[in-house]
Amino acid sequence: MIGLTDLKDIDAIELDQKYGAHHYNRLKTVIRKTKGAWLYTQDGTKILDCLAAYSAANTGHHHPKIVAAMIKALQEGMASVISNVIYTDVKSRFLEKLCTLLPQLGTRFGESGNVAMAKNGGVESVETSIKLMRYYGYKNKGIPDGKQEIITFSNNFHGRMITIISFSSAKKYKEGFGPLTPGFVEVPFGDLDAVEKAVTPNTCGILVEPMQGEGGMYVPPEGFMKGLREICDKYDLLLTADEIQVGMGRTGKDFAFQHENVIPDVVVLGKAISGGLVPLSVMVTNAYLMHMAFSPGSDGSTYGHYPLSMVAGNAALDVFKEEDLSEESARKGEYMKKQILDIASRSEHVKEVRGKGLFIGIEVNNGDAMFFCRQLLDMNMLANDSHGHTIRISPPLIIDDSEQQYILERLERVLAGKQQFVAK
Numbered sequence: 001m002i003g004l005t006d007l008k009d010i011d012a013i014e015l016d017q018k019y020g021a022h023h024y025n026r027l028k029t030v031i032r033k034t035k036g037a038w039l040y041t042q043d044g045t046k047i048l049d050c051l052a053a054y055s056a057a058n059t060g061h062h063h064p065k066i067v068a069a070m071i072k073a074l075q076e077g078m079a080s081v082i083s084n085v086i087y088t089d090v091k092s093r094f095l096e097k098l099c100t101l102l103p104q105l106g107t108r109f110g111e112s113g114n115v116a117m118a119k120n121g122g123v124e125s126v127e128t129s130i131k132l133m134r135y136y137g138y139k140n141k142g143i144p145d146g147k148q149e150i151i152t153f154s155n156n157f158h159g160r161m162i163t164i165i166s167f168s169s170a171k172k173y174k175e176g177f178g179p180l181t182p183g184f185v186e187v188p189f190g191d192l193d194a195v196e197k198a199v200t201p202n203t204c205g206i207l208v209e210p211m212q213g214e215g216g217m218y219v220p221p222e223g224f225m226k227g228l229r230e231i232c233d234k235y236d237l238l239l240t241a242d243e244i245q246v247g248m249g250r251t252g253k254d255f256a257f258q259h260e261n262v263i264p265d266v267v268v269l270g271k272a273i274s275g276g277l278v279p280l281s282v283m284v285t286n287a288y289l290m291h292m293a294f295s296p297g298s299d300g301s302t303y304g305h306y307p308l309s310m311v312a313g314n315a316a317l318d319v320f321k322e323e324d325l326s327e328e329s330a331r332k333g334e335y336m337k338k339q340i341l342d343i344a345s346r347s348e349h350v351k352e353v354r355g356k357g358l359f360i361g362i363e364v365n366n367g368d369a370m371f372f373c374r375q376l377l378d379m380n381m382l383a384n385d386s387h388g389h390t391i392r393i394s395p396p397l398i399i400d401d402s403e404q405q406y407i408l409e410r411l412e413r414v415l416a417g418k419q420q421f422v423a424k
């Protein structure tokens with residue numbers, strides 16, 4: 001028997017249903033252990049994790065190097081939360097590694113390096129970036145406080161707190177949760193003309209996912225990020241790239257904005273940044289911008305620079321570089337996409353295959369990706385839908401050849417095989 005409690009699966013589900021919020025449609029599977037690309041149930045059944053917690057488990061589950069660093073921190077007394085009014089060496093080490101991993105951001109503001117602020121969940125760092133863009137508009141552009149506008153995109157996903165859902169295109173995310181936060185203007189994703197038309201004297205920034213994960217696994221038209229950069233330079237706006245899902249190697253580059261050699265002013269990272277072992281997110285920007293916007297008291301978070309997160313983040317960044325995960329993602333993704341396109345060519349169910357690196361979406365004709373994901377789970381492979389209509393293929397970047405075959409065999413059976421599933 002595997003697991004940390006004596007709860008049977010049926011009891012674990014019942015207790016969760018009774019005491020937990022019902023804010024996810026959960027598949028009826030209980031996980032007791034995870035390792036590498038695999039999830040284990042109580043009887044030892046192995047399920048291949050083709051979702052990787054929406055890119056949080058890019059380095060695989062329980063990467064030994066990250067786990068060892070965390071155990072050491074716990075054993076040597078450097079894991080407990082420490083008041084933010086003093087320094088820790090582990091924070092300094094992590095910040096230096098992170099800030100020098102990224103290219104110099106916001107180059108028009110000088111080359112004095114990047115500076116980062118850490119939070120917990122990704123949504124917190126997105127909100128921090130909104131504060132930064134608004135303050136820039138107020139302080140540097142003279143926009144009256146309260147009038148700042150930020151351009152966002154249709155189908156965006158940046159998290160679920162009030163300000164963030166305020167500019168979501170999904171009615172479901174915001175209905176009944178008002179009053180919502182004003183100051184956001186939505187334009188179609190990929191439409192540069194619409195972006196330029198939306199700029200007003202009160203616009204202070206653009207918030208974009210360089211590729212949309214939750215919105216349906218969309219890669220924007222070529223030149224989109226470059227065009228956004230040009231608009232930001234022309235109208236003195238800050239360009240913020242939300243790389244929480246598509247950064248850290250997921251799309252075959254360290255960061256998705258690098259597909260177009262564009263340098264944003266602000267980058268937001270989360271999920272994989274701590275190796276999937278503890279919550280951590282960061283906002284990174286040019287030193288000038290960070291110090292212009294934030295002074296003592298203007299921001300903060302109790303667990304924002306939590307030592308155990310700093311240790312995990314530090315080790316995860318080492319693993320990311322040592323194992324060349326961006327290159328691994330590019331190579332494996334190219335192979336997988338080619339094979340999936342081949343399956344699609346023999347399938348009556350597939351509308352489109354898209355993505356880069358190990359960020360691959362398979363849009364299905366019946367618009368119900370979960371219909372296929374449930375069949376995949378029956379074959380011990382975890383995948384889920386993106387935006388209802390697209391099967392998300394985003395396994396840990398460390399998957400090996402046999403694990404890639406495992407995924408492809410199951411996609412073949414579900415989408416093109418003799419074993420026919422009747423789509424709704």
Ligand SMILES: Cc1ncc(COP(=O)(O)O)c(C=O)c1O
Pocket residue numbers: 054120121122123124126157158159160209213214242243244245246270271
């Ligand atoms: C692009 C993007 N931004 C922000 C978030 C929110 O991150 P979190 O759920 O850690 O708050 C997500 C989560 O899926 C995301 O994909």
